[in-house]
Amino acid sequence: MIKDFEILFIASFLIFFSCQNRKSNNKAEKSSSGIELKSEDSSTKDSGIVISTTTNKDGSSLKCTFNNSLGTCMLELNGERIELKQERMASGIKYSNEHFVYTNWHGETKLYKDGKLIFSDSK
Known part of the structure; x- marks a missing residue:
């Protein structure tokens, strides 16, 4: 009887934790800064790549692809692709x-070009 209980307990434990580790495609999350983060594929999230899109009040969209492993970011705004390097910040x-x-x-998202604000999405 105790052996049957142990087997049942172990099987329940394995089923419970194996179901929690499944990853779904096109999962959307909210970051601590309030930006919606979309992981198009579980492999992108595992590789340190985070994709987000922000739309401002004017309807302009800024697509950001962050590569956290390399410390780079690729932005797309109005058909222009911009590659940036990460800088250290205490916050943000x-x-x-x-x-x-x-x-x-x-x-609060801001993009400046040569010191001029070209995109802002203040919440």
């Missing part, structure tokens, strides 16, 4: 190159 995120600066702090 910041990516930049010689012409562009992208920041996100407390859900």
Whole structure:
């Protein structure tokens, strides 16, 4: 009787934890900054790649592909592709190159080109 109970307990334990580890495709999450993060494939999330799209009040969309393993970000705004390198921040995120600066702090996304604000999505 005790052996049957042990087998039942182990089988229940394995089934419970194996079901929780399944990953679904096209899973959407909210980051701590309030941006919706979409992982198109479980392999992208495992590789450190996070894809998010932000739309501002004017209807412009900014697609961001973050490669956390390499510390890079690829932005797409109005058909223009922009590659940026990550900078260290105490709070929020910041990516930049010689012409562009992208920041996100407390859900407020900003993109500057040569010091001029070209995209803002304040919540």
